Amino acid sequence: MGELLNPSVTKAARTPSAGQQPRVCLVTGASAGIGKAASVELARRGMRVVMLCRDAERGERARRDVAAEAQHAPELVIADLASLDAVRQGAAEIARRWPAIHVLINNAGVSLARRAVSVDGFEMTLAVNHLAPFLLTQLLLPQLLAAPPARIVNVTSRLERAGRIHFDDLQCERRYSRTRAYNQSKLANVLFTYELADRLRGTGVTVNCIHPGFVATELMRDLPRWVRRLYEPFIATPEEGARGVVHLACAAELEGVTGCYFERDGVERASSARSHDAELRARLWRVSEELARLGHAPA
Numbered sequence: 001m002g003e004l005l006n007p008s009v010t011k012a013a014r015t016p017s018a019g020q021q022p023r024v025c026l027v028t029g030a031s032a033g034i035g036k037a038a039s040v041e042l043a044r045r046g047m048r049v050v051m052l053c054r055d056a057e058r059g060e061r062a063r064r065d066v067a068a069e070a071q072h073a074p075e076l077v078i079a080d081l082a083s084l085d086a087v088r089q090g091a092a093e094i095a096r097r098w099p100a101i102h103v104l105i106n107n108a109g110v111s112l113a114r115r116a117v118s119v120d121g122f123e124m125t126l127a128v129n130h131l132a133p134f135l136l137t138q139l140l141l142p143q144l145l146a147a148p149p150a151r152i153v154n155v156t157s158r159l160e161r162a163g164r165i166h167f168d169d170l171q172c173e174r175r176y177s178r179t180r181a182y183n184q185s186k187l188a189n190v191l192f193t194y195e196l197a198d199r200l201r202g203t204g205v206t207v208n209c210i211h212p213g214f215v216a217t218e219l220m221r222d223l224p225r226w227v228r229r230l231y232e233p234f235i236a237t238p239e240e241g242a243r244g245v246v247h248l249a250c251a252a253e254l255e256g257v258t259g260c261y262f263e264r265d266g267v268e269r270a271s272s273a274r275s276h277d278a279e280l281r282a283r284l285w286r287v288s289e290e291l292a293r294l295g296h297a298p299a
Contacts, residue, residue: 022048022072024101024147025249026094026140028081028133029108031055031062034155034212037242038105038249043070045250050075050098052090052108054082081108081132082118084292091139100147101140103249106133107155109185115176122291123171129185134192135292141205148204149255152196153248156189158211158263161272163187165284190261190275191284197259206258208248209271212241213264236264 025042029035030051043049043066051066053059056078066074075097079090094101110128118127137152144150163183166172172181190209197207213236247266248254261271274280 022046023103024048024050024098025103025105026050026052026098026101027105027107028052028136029054030066031058033238034241034245035105035107036062036066037238038107038245039066039074040069041239041242041246042103042249043067043072043074045246046071047103048072048075050077050094050101052077052079052081052094054078054080054108081128081136082124084120084131084135087132087135088139091136094140095143099143101143101150102147103151103153104137104140104144105153105155105245105249106137106189107245108132109155111178111182113178115172115181123173123176123181125181125185126170126172126188129182130188130192131288131292133189134288135294137196138292138294144205145203150205151249151254152193152205152207153245154189154193154207154209155245156193156209156211156261157182157186159183160186160190160211160275163272163274165191165280167283167287170287187272187275188284188288190271191277191281192288193261194259194275195281195285201258206254206256208254208258208260208262210244210248210262211264212236212244240264 025047027035027039027049030039031053039049039051049066051059051063051074053062053076059076059078063074063076077090077093080086108128110125112124116124118124120127122131133154159182163186165184165187169175193207193209200207241264244262244264244266248262260268263269
């Protein structure tokens with residue numbers, strides 16, 4: 001399955017050649033779980049890892065852990081993805097510090113038992129899982145286009161198959177459940193991946209998404225005990241969950257591959273029929289642009 005899934009690959013084999021600048025990889029939700037595990041592995045491979053985290057204290061602890069494994073010192077950017085203004089400010093800082101970004105991994109996500117609302121008035125799952133990566137990616141496109149071949153990796157879930165985009169109740173105001181909101185956001189991730197991949201064809205920037213498996217992260221710990229017990233035989237460690245993510249970010253054989261859905265083993269698979277609906281993709285894009293106030297200054 002490529003370098004990632006072969007533990008015998010040496011550190012030297014991952015190191016950029018002499019005189020070559022390290023590739024820059026931005027990972028969101030990097031203070032714990034899959035994001036932190038992916039940051040460690042990418043740093044081991046010689047990448048300059050930029051860790052975007054919500055909390056400064058937790059982010060700094062994670063940065064120190066990654067630094068212990070890194071060839072190049074990882075960097076930390078603080079931004080709360082539940083706020084559009086914070087996403088814009090974080091993107092502006094990243095663009096200022098790193099004119100070229102080679103890999104963007106949109107990993108951060110939430111799954112909430114009770115409905116919560118972001119500072120912008122959006123249902124929190126939609127805000128963090130979809131609108132934040134939608135906006136962040138668009139704002140950083142100049143930096144990605146400046147570093148071809150560049151890659152965008154969106155972390156989604158197999159639960160997108162059960163998802164629906166409830167345009168008549170996008171914010172889950174009339175009916176909220178954790179699964180309804182989460183599955184909608186994960187379908188949105190896949191729809192966004194396919195639409196953006198089409199829009200970027202021929203630019204040198206590829207866009208793919210991955211289901212990393214059911215992983216023992218904070219998302220799983222928030223689930224009811226009976227659900228955790230049901231999934232326990234299938235739950236992977238964050239390190240196992242990060243393997244496919246890093247594979248999409250690094251594997252030489254995936255250069256030029258775009259608009260695809262992968263699972264944890266690094267193999268491309270079919271996503272839901274709904275995720276390939278071109279009209280649905282276009283409608284979600286238009287609505288997302290309006291909600292994220294793309295092209296507008298912060299309110």
